[in-house]
Amino acid sequence: MSERIITRNPNEICKLRKAGEVSARILCEVAAYVRPGITTKEIDDYARELFAREKCGNAFFGYGGYPGQLCISVNEEVVHGIGGPKVICDGDIVSLDAGAIVNGWYGDNALTVAVGHVSEEARRLLAVTEEALYRGIAQAKQGNNLADVCGAIEDFVKPFGFGIVRDYVGHGVGRHLHEDPAVPNFRPHYRLPHLKRGMILAIEPMITLGTWRVKVLDDQWTAVTADGSWAAHFEHTVAVGAHGGEILTERPRIALPEQLGITL
Ligand code: MF3
Ligand code: CO
Numbered sequence: 001m002s003e004r005i006i007t008r009n010p011n012e013i014c015k016l017r018k019a020g021e022v023s024a025r026i027l028c029e030v031a032a033y034v035r036p037g038i039t040t041k042e043i044d045d046y047a048r049e050l051f052a053r054e055k056c057g058n059a060f061f062g063y064g065g066y067p068g069q070l071c072i073s074v075n076e077e078v079v080h081g082i083g084g085p086k087v088i089c090d091g092d093i094v095s096l097d098a099g100a101i102v103n104g105w106y107g108d109n110a111l112t113v114a115v116g117h118v119s120e121e122a123r124r125l126l127a128v129t130e131e132a133l134y135r136g137i138a139q140a141k142q143g144n145n146l147a148d149v150c151g152a153i154e155d156f157v158k159p160f161g162f163g164i165v166r167d168y169v170g171h172g173v174g175r176h177l178h179e180d181p182a183v184p185n186f187r188p189h190y191r192l193p194h195l196k197r198g199m200i201l202a203i204e205p206m207i208t209l210g211t212w213r214v215k216v217l218d219d220q221w222t223a224v225t226a227d228g229s230w231a232a233h234f235e236h237t238v239a240v241g242a243h244g245g246e247i248l249t250e251r252p253r254i255a256l257p258e259q260l261g262i263t264l
Pocket of ligand 2: 108109170171
């Protein structure tokens with residue numbers, strides 16, 4: 001069953017790491033640019049400048065007709081938000097998702113930033129979602145089943161009572177943005193493949209303060225929670241390794257509980 005999933009050799013992983021590094025640099029610079037008073041269109045414009053500076057391709061722009069440079073999803077928006085007239089306010093949480101293409105190799109990564117004075121509940125959501133990502137990555141090792149990755153995320157999030165989005169999942173990545181396998185953030189009812197060294201996964205938990213149910217807005221892209229509860233999203237591109245996932249989109253952690261002034 002894992003036969004259909006491509007594994008990458010060290011030389012290919014080196015190229016993927018280049019794409020991952022560029023993806024992470026763009027994501028982190030955009031995250032640092034987010035502040036109260038700017039519009040999501042201004043964030044998108046800033047990202048366009050960064051892609052131009054990096055002289056790389058954009059994995060999202062034009063993908064399935066996607067009109068933005070990156071996805072900017074505010075508060076109850078879960079994923080695929082498009083830059084526009086919306087103004088960022090103090091207390092918002094903003095999910096950013098960006099991918100670069102370097103010499104035909106793809107990187108994909110996401111994070112959620114807290115803008116100014118964010119509620120304790122929302123800070124907890126960010127910390128739990130980021131930690132869930134790292135729990136999943138730790139299980140991305142050869143000999144494990146992909147279900148160990150999915151289950152680690154589900155098992156970590158469940159006790160907090162948060163919603164685990166089901167309609168959007170992680171994925172393989174490499175020469176395309178989306179490759180096999182699908183990587184759910186929960187143990188699915190179907191069988192999942194065993195993991196082999198060199199498989200490349202984009203692991204991306206999307207977690208809400210309420211329901212797991214989402215709906216898509218009239219723009220045909222923006223997914224929002226069905227109950228209006230806020231959502232967070234953290235993603236890394238990782239290579240399945242001998243002892244755990246090797247992160248190809250490395251960045252500093254931003255939602256550590258101590259930095260957010262909470263305990264989990
Ligand atoms: N990380 C998201 C995903 O893998 C981003 C895709 S946005 C799109 O689905 F615009 F490219 F669709
Ligand atoms: Co992705």
